[in-house]
Amino acid sequence: MTVTETELAEHFEATVARGDRIEPRDWMPEAYRKTLIRQIAQHAHSEIIGMQPEGNWISRAPSLRRKAILLAKVQDEAGHGLYLYSACETLGTARRELTEKLLSGKQKYSSIFNYPTPSYADVGTIGWLVDGAAICNQVPLCRTSFGPYGRAMIRICKEESFHQRQGYELLMTMMRGTEEQRAMVQESVDRFWWPALMMFGPPDDASPHTGQSMAWGIKRNTNDELRQKFVDMTVPQARALGVTLPDPELRWNSERRAHDFGEPDWDEFWAVVEGNGPCNAERLDRRRRAHEDGAWVRDAAVAFAEEGAR
Ligand SMILES: [Fe+2]
Numbered sequence: 001m002t003v004t005e006t007e008l009a010e011h012f013e014a015t016v017a018r019g020d021r022i023e024p025r026d027w028m029p030e031a032y033r034k035t036l037i038r039q040i041a042q043h044a045h046s047e048i049i050g051m052q053p054e055g056n057w058i059s060r061a062p063s064l065r066r067k068a069i070l071l072a073k074v075q076d077e078a079g080h081g082l083y084l085y086s087a088c089e090t091l092g093t094a095r096r097e098l099t100e101k102l103l104s105g106k107q108k109y110s111s112i113f114n115y116p117t118p119s120y121a122d123v124g125t126i127g128w129l130v131d132g133a134a135i136c137n138q139v140p141l142c143r144t145s146f147g148p149y150g151r152a153m154i155r156i157c158k159e160e161s162f163h164q165r166q167g168y169e170l171l172m173t174m175m176r177g178t179e180e181q182r183a184m185v186q187e188s189v190d191r192f193w194w195p196a197l198m199m200f201g202p203p204d205d206a207s208p209h210t211g212q213s214m215a216w217g218i219k220r221n222t223n224d225e226l227r228q229k230f231v232d233m234t235v236p237q238a239r240a241l242g243v244t245l246p247d248p249e250l251r252w253n254s255e256r257r258a259h260d261f262g263e264p265d266w267d268e269f270w271a272v273v274e275g276n277g278p279c280n281a282e283r284l285d286r287r288r289r290a291h292e293d294g295a296w297v298r299d300a301a302v303a304f305a306e307e308g309a310r
């Protein structure tokens with residue numbers, strides 16, 4: 001008895017509807033596979049490019065303790081990239097292809113990493129706001145319908161919560177310090193607040209893939225839902241820190257039982273996505289150079305594997 005395409009599709013739909021996982025060997029619609037490859041690759045690239053803005057501070061961290069913490073955090077991001085490239089490979093695409101698409105600009109990474117980190121307080125702000133926004137985005141992905149992606153996300157989320165706390169702890173320490181240190185924190189929060197809100201992607205009505213991705217269980221919440229959750233979570237933390245979030249429209253709405261807040265500058269968002277952010281060229285250049293510098297390691301690994309196979 002042969003199984004028809006329709007029966008396979010029905011089985012797929014039923015699996016997703018039950019909340020069960022789709023595994024690499026299962027039949028899946030081609031569009032589901034493509035969407036997942038795009039999403040997981042973009043996520044993997046973000047982890048790898050995301051090492052740069054803070055990596056910038058490793059050699060200049062103010063103490064051995066801060067250096068050890070930052071080094072561990074940046075290494076974690078390399079690990080996240082590795083888990084995600086591996087998850088993506090189970091969909092039948094090679095890591096080499098993904099890297100080529102990143103370097104040629106065919107695949108994107110999160111726009112947040114195209115902003116500069118001129119101040120040491122940025123290490124704290126990135127941990128607090130950027131890793132915090134990443135957690136809001138990623139916790140629901142632990143339940144995503146594709147097995148390898150969901151399982152990678154469980155471990156990633158545990159590590160992201162360490163990142164968020166180390167950032168918050170660093171800012172708290174600076175806020176208890178001198179007037180100058182407090183000003184450094186505020187200045188950094190002023191720069192990162194809006195780009196952090198943009199990390200959830202465009203508003204729902206300008207997000208063409210959201211509906212299909214939610215139907216497939218790839219996405220669990222809309223961009224606007226997650227953005228709202230992030231704002232509601234962050235406001236009390238900002239108060240505890242003693243920093244001001246740079247949004248004059250930000251206030252509690254007792255009817256909605258949520259915060260109202262202003263609109264990010266979507267023109268700026270699209271400009272950064274299109275490659276015209278403050279650091280796009282620099283980040284890709286550096287990634288390209290690192291890739292070229294690592295060529296001998298890849299060649300040696302291939303030669304070693306061939307030697308072993310003989
Ligand atoms: Fe990460």
Ligand SMILES: [Fe+2]
Nearest residue numbers: 077131160163
């Ligand atoms: Fe992180």
